[in-house]
Amino acid sequence: MVAHKPDRTIGVFWLNASDTFVNIQYSPTDHEDDQTPPVKRRRLRPQSDVHWLSESGVIDCIILLGPRPHQLFKQYAQLTGYQAMPPLFSLGYHQCRWNYNDEADVKAVDAGFDRHNIPYDVIWLDIEHTDGKRYFTWDPALFPKPVGLQHHLEKKKRKMVVISDPHIKVDPDWSLYREARDGRHFVKDREGQIYRGTCWPGESSYLDFSCPATRAWYSRCFSLDKYKGSTASLFVWNDMNEPSVFNGPEQTMPKDAVHHGGWEHRDLHNLYGFYQHMATVDGLISRSGGSERPFVLSRSFFAGSQRLGAIWTGDNVSSWEYLKISLPMVLSLNLAGIAFCGADVGGFVKDPDPELLVRWYQAAALQPFFRGHSAKDTKRREPWLFGEEVTAAIRTAIQQRYKKRNI
The missing domain is CATH 3.20.20.80 (Glycosidases)
Structure with a gap:
């Protein structure tokens, strides 16, 4: 878990491989003062409380002191390892x-x-x-x-x-x-x-x-x-x-x-x-x-x-909602140190309409791991099966993935 504000970033690494419940409660104000007249109400900063509950195992909790984001993530990588360089x-x-x-x-x-x-x-x-x-x-x-x-x-x-x-x-x-x-x-x-x-x-x-x-x-x-x-x-x-x-x-x-x-x-x-x-x-x-x-x-x-x-990210569904959530899922995994990740292009379950398929290719071409995948009861969806306009759009997205860039 990462806690971040402009002048400080810290982290908590709860290392436990058993069934674990994590509850996060955000408190924008002091609930005890809710009935107090506004003129007398204390000014309190918002607060987030986190409850960790693991079924078994030892309590192995590590505090990452930062104080900057890049330092915190370096500290986490020093503990758990860096992303392997892919072929x-x-x-x-x-x-x-x-x-x-x-x-x-x-x-x-x-x-x-x-x-x-x-x-x-x-x-x-x-x-x-x-x-x-x-x-x-x-x-x-x-x-x-x-x-x-x-x-x-x-x-x-x-x-x-x-x-x-x-x-x-x-x-x-x-x-x-x-x-x-x-x-x-x-x-x-x-x-x-x-x-x-x-x-x-x-x-x-x-x-x-x-x-x-x-x-x-x-x-x-x-x-x-x-x-x-x-x-x-x-x-x-x-x-x-x-x-x-x-x-x-x-x-x-x-x-x-x-x-x-x-x-x-x-x-x-x-x-x-x-x-x-x-x-x-x-x-x-x-x-x-x-x-x-x-x-x-x-x-x-x-x-x-x-x-x-x-x-x-596992088996997903051919829908606009799943395309939308694939982005924060992949970004969250990146924050957890896992950089080489992605979501199945087009959705694993059900059949995407042509526009959804094109938009998914365009989004996924910017994600680290880039794979089209589908279940056996779906229609075939190789990029050239939806007409030349769709083929051209998918071709462009994939070609941009391969384009050399001067950095």
């Missing part, structure tokens, strides 16, 4: 959909950008690219030659991003599941058995990223010899890592699930996605021998996530 390609435009159908569809979309003279750098694949929602795999019918597809993009200096969620399909015939089970890499329930919940693959178990050995094992899963069908131009998207459990309380993991060291999920819920993000980033750094900057997008994040990479 250059990730600052360009990203094209995503749940899901591009197959390799031919990906190549057609890629060719469409060339045909309409619209620059872009990255195309994304959602969960349907896998073999039955098993991460680190490819659907053998829809994506039979993933290496060739990535090389096709790489010839144009373009990259691919694929999704890797924290839940693992319960499938004893799948080698990766057996490795995780036998290596004791899953979160357990209160009875000491492997916890099972429901997510995209159906019955799933959840990797315990709070364990250093699990993070190390997960990082190795991204090596080129282990992740079959991957190349050095493939990057990663960590989604559903709050963690999302469709049949769980509040659609997440029970608070009494047990993590490494005997910690309950209630103690570290808000660190779960942070740890997956960390392990994925470490995996990509190791893959390149430390010679390439990683790119990993995460939906869940915590204080310090800025030193790992990019985040976005």
